[in-house]
Amino acid sequence: MASTVQCLLCPFQCILKENQRGICQVRINLKGKLVSLVYGKPATVHVDPIEKKPIFHMLPGSKSFSVATFGCNLGCKYCQNWQLSQSKPDDNKNYSIEPKALVKLAKNYRCDSIAYTYSEPIVFYEYTYDTSVLARQNRIKNVLVSAGFINPAPLKRLVKYLDAANIDLKGFTEEFYNKVCFASLKPVLKTLEILATSSVILEITNLIVPTLNDNMKTIKKMCQWIVKNLGAHIPVHFSRFQPMYKLKNLPPTPTETLINARKTALDAGLFYVYIGNVYTADGETTFCPRCKKAVIKRYGYTLLENHVTSKGKCKFCNEVIYGQWESL
């Protein structure tokens, strides 16, 4: 009997013969059993400010223990972490840190959260899931930083243990997803809808690549979709592209494009819109949607002022600010 298996983790649903790997390069069919090659084998671990993820609406100023393995199920031509995402785990050096040890490390470094980030946590799903369960038991929050290209069933299982997620909505056309990321848009939108209806603090990042996804009409459509389907309270970060990987021929995103995108998003009705990877006035500031006063001021990853009460309200007008502002 042939021992072919089908991975059901992401929408690619790779059908794998014996010894064949999935598109992610980290899941392999061994004797009719699908196994992860990166469980407990992070390629990098780091203590980062939570603002670096970027997560602006959960525990500002706190530290997040960040972890990633090799591999990704997407192939974005502009990947900013391609050395990690497009490498095989067996060609590189990995650490050996089981979930229990990872949680212990996070505690030792006094981190309020563990972030599954840098490459694509969906491809190291089992590691993410097991660590999240243990972290929750140890009162450490879980942050998922992902492209959101996952099937609903595994996502719904993981969501129970997540506290925050930043989903990279890479563009708003199937064409962009197909040609630049080798994926599709529809499953990502489904992921966003699932997360928005859960208790997870959801934030969205849109990295704007000059000439490829910088059309303001499309950005406007994307923001209108977010307002209509997820809510005006969902924070959106417009990130600056730096020439990387296979798109070194393009220039960095002009600051004016990012400022225009922010204005477009605010006009579409979004409450919290940020600009990342470049300094702009107000681009990193959280404004109260009612009194319009600056409630959180940041400079880069540094928190300058915080006027959100521990109950999550604006200190000036008592309006509820979306997010989680108090430790577990």
Add this chain to the structure above:
Amino acid sequence: MIFFQSFTRRDFIKKLSCFISLAVLGSLAFFRKKLKKPFALKEAYFYKRLNK
């Protein structure tokens, strides 16, 4: 002839020790690779077997 005449007992010991050192280093490298802990292989949570 000249080679054998000049090949002293001292040279022989030198060559032998060089050979032994290489053999030791080689076997160490071989066993290190053999004994190296393989990747922890965790069974995936979401997949199905296709009995084709």
